[in-house]
Amino acid sequence: MKQFKAESKKLLDLMINSIYSNKEIFLREIISNASDAIDKLYFKSLTDHSVTTQKEDYKIHLAVNKEDRTITVTDNGIGMTKEELEKNLGTIARSGSGDFKAENKADDIDIIGQFGVGFYSAFMVASRVTVISRAFGSDEAWKWESSGAEGYTLTEAEKDEVGTKIIMVIKENTESENYDRFLEEYTLVDIVKKYSDYVRYPITMYREKSRAKEKPADAGEDYKPEYETYTELETLNSMVPLWKRSKSDVSDEEYNEFYKSKFMDFTDPARVIVSRTEGTATYNSLLFIPGRAPYDYYTREYEKGLQLYASGVLIMEKCADLLPDYFSFVKGVVDSQDLSLNISREMLQQDGQLKLIRSSLEKKIKNELSSMKMNDREKYEEFFKNFGRQLKFGCYAEYGMHADLLKDLLLFYSAKEKKLITLAEYVEKMPEEQKFIYYAAGDSAERLAKLPAAELVLDKGYDLLLLTEDVDEFCLQVLRQYGEKDKEKEFKNISSGDLGLETEEEKKAAEEKSEASKELFAAMKEALGEKVTAVRLSTRLKSHPVCITSEGPVTLEMERILSQMPGSEGNAPKSQKVLELNADHPIFATLKGLQEAGDKEKLATYADILYNQALLIEGLPIEDPVAYAQSVCELMK
Secondary structure, eight states, X not given: OBOOSSOHHHHHHHIIIIIOSOTTHHHHHHHXXXXXXXXXXXXXXXXXXXXXXXXXXXXXXXXXXXXTTEXXXXXXXXXXXXXXXXXXXXXXXXXXXHHXXXXXXXTTOOOOOOTTTTGGGGGGTEEEEEEEEEOTTOSOEEXXXXXXXXXXXXXXXXOSSSEEEEEEEXXXXXXXXXXXXXXXXXXXXXXHHHHSTTOSSOEEEEEEEEEEOOOOTTOOTTOOOOEEEEEEEEEOOOOSOGGGXXXXXXXXXXXXXXXXXXXXXXXXXSEEEEEEEOSSSOEEEEEEEOSSOOTTTTSTXXXXXXXXXXXXXXXXXXXXXXXXGGGTTOEEEEXXXXXXXXXXXXXXXXXXXXXXXHHHHHHHHHXXXXXXHHHOHHHHHHHHHHHHHHHHHHHHHHHHTTHHHHGGGOOEEETTTTEEEOHHHHHHTOOTTOOEEEEEESSOHHHHTTSHHHHHHHHTTOXXXXXOSTTHHHHHHHHOEESSTTOOEEEEETTBSOOOOSOXXXXXXXXXXXXXXXXXXXXXXXXXXXXXXXXXXXXSOSSOSEEEEEESSOOHHXXXXXXXXXXXXXXXXXXXXXXXXXXXXXXXXXXXXXXXXXXXXXXXXXXXXXXHHHHHHTXXXXXXXXHHHHHHHHHHO
């Protein structure tokens, strides 16, 4: 017995247990090696006319024998000489296919596997592996055999045809692993469909089937059909990936059916994105924007990722590194010739080609969404109802790192136009004198449109964005402003800060009224205590007597959202609330009269009622509903 030229058992254990986490991968690797061998012979036939095999005659055959516990994979590819068996299989992690590709630089060569690491994945399920191979142009055949890391034997053998046969003796079951499943016909068919469906050569297997026997001519009316079993040679793989076919040759129905069957959805996709790129990152991709959000999309259970193929062979079911979180709703497949089959998830994360592909896909998805927004607004709005929340999270996440990329994809509800609009559409219709992009944040668009400050903004002829999702205001605060360079407009919450709506004359008049009412504001502030940071005259009210606003970075809506987060009980940041009064409302005169009459108790009751009313108008909870109800009842006596 010969010893391996690598670090024997330790290295083999590493190959099996670290690189591959799923045992069914072994069949993918063996089939990929068979496909490589056929590729080599076909490539040779282009220049060597002694190769008489026609392209349509190439095949990979799969056979299973339950009694002997064997799985056999046979190809009619180029085969291996004794020296090549020694070189390729006698050294763990030696790449015969890699050498072949390096020596032959033609663009049309596509070697998808490599003898070496991939071949040794067979030992995950097999107690013994036998390789019988006859090289093209040789009359000799050789048998390589091994039971694992202890070593291998290499002896002469008999083989009538050129090619390679790999016989794997499947291990006996253990307490933790059911190896018998690999001897089941349906399991092997499923593995081929899952991982090798797009290998370019037919993968065949004789399958046992059942059919009704022919009805005898003299059978009576009570004849019951009899059945017989028979075997039939069946091609298991489709061979031509949909994403490698020209888009003009594929119908919308084919794309839709592929999406629904591949990704288990019952609705057609909203958008199909076909991409073929060559150069620094060579890949084909077929991406889908779903027509609806999966039921678990906004839960922790949802797992993003695209199916990743290396030259038609699946190497990862969900490669999360191909998609940024804000495009995590995208489904699809990516097929690259530049990636190795023998690669772990950790290696992929460091792979430079993968990063180039990710960057290219990100631009493609963004451009397709922009196109949908411009050319099919109804469909885009439906998409945004499903996934717009994720785009907003993308703007806010990572300190706004991706906000510039995503901001033009956002939609918000317009109080003036009664529909969803983009930020660009808002700015385009702004009057020249308008200083800010105004918005209101809360849980209901209908309620927000009735806020005291909303009345003034809309009466000025300005539009108002109504933000009803918890991420909306955080998103706008990260953006800070929007518009063309040097003409950007800041976002302004109508319930905080100076709205910039009054003229200089109005400002001066308000200052005079405020100065005359300083004692009233001081008395009300004293009555309300720490509930507010100030009581002041309002310039944002028209018909309403009072409103609550905030100062500082935490707005009223942000306080409400943060207080509802798990673990935030009593620890959530508080907004600095300001109670604003309308000097033109009759209530203001009543308050002024109580203050001048020195009725502190009644003024305090009025202040508390007005404060709670302002909270209710903003959709915020009041601290003591019972006390508030009693105070209102006292006024009604």
